[in-house]
Amino acid sequence: MAEAQQYFEAVGRRKEATARVRLYPQGSGKILINDKPMEQYFGREIDYFTCTLPLRLTGADNRYNVSVHVKGGGISGQAQAIRLGIARALLKVDPEYRSVLKPHGLLTCDARVKERKKPGLKRARKAPTYTKR
DSSP states (O other), X not given: OOSOOOXXXXXXXXXXXXXXXXXXXXXXXXXXXXXXXXXXXXOSHHHHHHHHXXXXXXXXXXXXXXXXXXXXXXXXXXXXXXXXXXHHHHHHHOGGGHHHHGXXXXXXXXXXXXXXXXXXXXXXXXXXXXXXX
């Protein structure tokens, strides 16, 4: 993928993770994440399936090579950021994909983030154990 060829780029975010996704047409379905094969980058199979869901739903899993640069957050947040980035890039390729991706919620950014810790509590809502004496 070093040669200069046209690609479709999109950004996906989830929690603290940010993924910059590039879709290269006339590909073979190869997915690189931070210059590593996807199977090597993600240890769990669920993260692999999360990332490839938009490609599988649109039937484009063997038509594009995908290059991803992802940073921040944890593994699951990164996988969901990649999923959103791939879905947005697919829309740039063909706007007709919207009718397939939208009902599955793949075009909506999941805005939930970790709630801040409050004073006097152990976490955001967990209170210290109550002792009578």
